[in-house]
Amino acid sequence: MPATQTQFRPDQDPTLDDARSLLSRVWGHGDFRGLQSQVVTEILAGRDALAVLPTGGGKSVCYQIPAILRPGLGLVVSPLIALMTDQVEALKQQGVAAARLDSGVSLDERSAIWAAARSGDLDLLYVSPEGLAAGAMMDRLAELPLSLIAIDEAHCVSQWGHDFRPDYRNLGLLAERFPNVPRIAVTATADARTRDDILRSLRLEEAKVFVDSFARPNLQLSAERKESASRAKTDARVIELVRERRGKSGVVYCGSRDGCDRVAQALRDAGTNAIAYHAGMDTKERDRRLERFLAEDGAVMVATIAFGMGVDKADVRFVIHADPPGSLEAYWQEIGRGGRDGEQAEGITLYGPSDIAWTLRRLDSRPMAEEVKQVQVRKARQLFAMLDGAVCRAQAVRRYFGETDAEPCGVCDICGDPPLLYDATVPAQKALAAVQRLGGRFGRGRIVDHLTGRTKAVQPWEQQLSTWGIGADISPNGWRDIVDHLLFEGLLVEDPNDGKPLVGLGDGEAVRAVYKAERKIEVRRVPAGYDAGTRSGNPRNRRDRTGEGRNAALETMDADVRARFEALRAWRRDRASEQHVPPYVIFQDKTLLEIAHAEPGDLAALAALPGVGQSKLDRYGKGVLETLGGLD
Known part of the structure; x- marks a missing residue:
């Protein structure tokens, strides 16, 4: 702990200019960003506030600066020891x-901290909600002049939020115990219901x-x-994605502890500092590993959601979800670990129907009111x-x-x-009807076999159903895509059935x-057609999502078109290098092929081509x- 208090308090009531001066002197920033100045002004005036600012938007400054400028001790309630540290x-x-003050602080250190607080030599004191409720801490704080009370990660107070913590519910008592102390609640992710x-x-x-923009x-x-x-x-896909970003710092989120250990070891075996x-x-x-991640260049943290809240490593260039989170709030907060320095960063999420099934099982196993559970299920489906x-x-x-x-x-x-959407309403009706007639007794593979008429050793009762073979015009892979999408939308649901x-x-x-x-x-x-001449039922000529042969255009283009295509690829490579981004985010190969074939002569003609939106046209x-x- 510093031996002396930071001497920045003016003789008169602090102003926004005082705050800017402190921001420059201590943090090295010329001015506030976004809504920071408005929030700081409100707290300097002794009024309460709720600030919802994006990850990396400087939430902590909104209470740290007023805590230093206003007379008294700034109390910060924070949910994690790692975050406080x-x-x-x-x-x-x-x-x-x-x-x-947390469980890792020795008795001697605690005594020294309280002594500094009583003598006025402390600007900010961080405590957990559990610590605040334990023992006589409230009574001891009541003996001190408080400049403000800040409640960090305030979404934890809400049962509608993505990280509800019951201990946060007790923080409403602070209004009674410290009625004349301004309070500020801050978070990066809270929808309207959670804010209320x-x-x-x-x-x-x-x-x-x-509420600042989430842009x-x-x-x-x-x-x-x-x-x-x-x-x-x-x-294997995670390893491939990380290898493509070799030397860059990143975070890989996994849904389980075993998954973290397994993926981290696989990445280390592949030569990554994971x-x-x-x-x-x-x-x-955990502290030792966090210190390594913060200190080492190009380190990749493979973590559960136990990692990340409030950890400020500015140069994280990618965040990969090997397993998706349970809500858009959690997604945006975790993705927000990337690019906190304002430079380009990537957020990549891998997802599948087994993931949403796992998310819904986890929600079903948690003790919560039925109304809350329904909200959380809806949030998962929205993600x-x-x-x-x-x-x-x-x-x-x-x-x-x-x-x-x-x-x-x-x-x-x-x-x-931009994906080409396919109207799958009629196939969806067939799939739903098949599931209804099969009585929920089978898994996805058997449903696909039923729709395509490929069930092995089929029984007469099944062949007599009106849905038997009704989808023989679509390949098995096409049906799997449709069934998966219906699971995502909640039109179909999976019963775990002991792993089957x-x-x-x-x-x-x-x-x-x-x-x-x-x-x-x-x-x-677009679901590919059914081919009875192949073992899988998929056509021999595999299709991409546009329905066109994946390499046909390259194989058949004439010399002039190829020259334009290669020139455009070289141009794209230079632009990507300048911006330190992957080439595909400039234009996809498919788009460059369209341009090479069309050879547009002006911006209007270029704008008419697929894959060229207004933003890319301008840039x-x-x-x-x-x-x-x-x-x-």
Whole structure:
């Protein structure tokens, strides 16, 4: 703990100019960003506030600066020891008198901290909600002048949020114990319902609410549907993704402790400096591993959600979800670990139907009110609908949080290569009818076999069903995509059945809407036709999601088209190198092929081509035309 308190308090009531001066002197920033100045002004005036600012948006500064400028001790309630340790150590490095009280602090250290607080030599004291409720801490704090009370990661107070912690519910008592002390609650992720719950639970009904934009333009988001539920295949894909980003710092999120250990070891075997991190390790070991990650260049942390909250490593260049989280709030918070320095970063999520089944089983096993459980299930389905959907990912997240005017980001995988949607309403009706007639007694593979008429040793009762072989015009892989999508949308559900999932009908009202064609079902991949001449039933000429032969265009293009295509690829490679981004985020090969074939002569003609949105037209249109013109 610093021996002396930071001497920055003015003689008169602090102003925003005082705050800016302190920001420059201690943090080295010329001015506040976004809504920071408005939040700081509110707290300096002694009023309550709720601030919802994006990850990396500088939430902590909103209470740290007023705590230093206002007379008294700033009390910060924080949920994790790792989070408290990180912030306190950072403040000490900046010369701010800060300390924490948690289970890792010795009795002698605790005595010294309380002595510094009583003598006025401490600016900020961090405690956990559990520690605040234990013993006589409230009574001891009541003897001290408090400058403010900050409740960090305030979404933890809400049963509607993604990380509810019962101990946070007791923090409403602070309004009674310290009625004249301004309080500020801060979080990075809270939808409107969660915000209302925070205000009510913390008794902040009169607080001014600040909600900044959730836009993170430096994040390039993408999602990939897993080829299968095989852990080995998922691990191999994660290793491939990390290898493509060799030398960059990143985070890989796994859904289990065993998964963290397994993936970290596989990455180390592949030559990556990978570090596993999860709650199964003792505190000292986790601290040691966190210190390694923060200190070492190019380190990759493989972690459960026990890692990340409040950890401020600025140069994380990618975040990969080997297993998706349970809600859009958790997704945005975890993806937000990347690019906190404002530079380009990637967020990549791998997902599949087994993941949503696992998420729903986990929710079902948790003790919670039925109303809360229904909300959490809906949040999970909203996440998977976004992952498997065709709407700009950043736009979908921002609209979820209430930004109705959010526009497409222009850099995610959906914006970069817009999928061609296929109206699968009729196939969906067939799949739902098959599941209904099979009585929920079979898994996905057997349902696909039933639809294509390929069930081995089929019984007469099954052949007599009206849905037997009704889908023989679509390949098995095509049916798997459709069934998976219906699972994501909640029209079908899986019963775990001791590891052998059985598929049944989901929400009855929604299923009836599909039967009546009142609800349209669209999938992102045209289901390939059925070929009885192959063992799998898939056509010999595999198709990509556009329905065109994957290499046919390359194989048949003439010399002029190939020259334009290669010139455009070289131009794209240079632009990607300048921005330190993968080439595909500039334009997909498919788009470059379209341009090479069409040879547009002006921006209007270029804009008419698939894969060229307005944002990319503005940014790259002139360069594309100049590249084509240079070949004349």
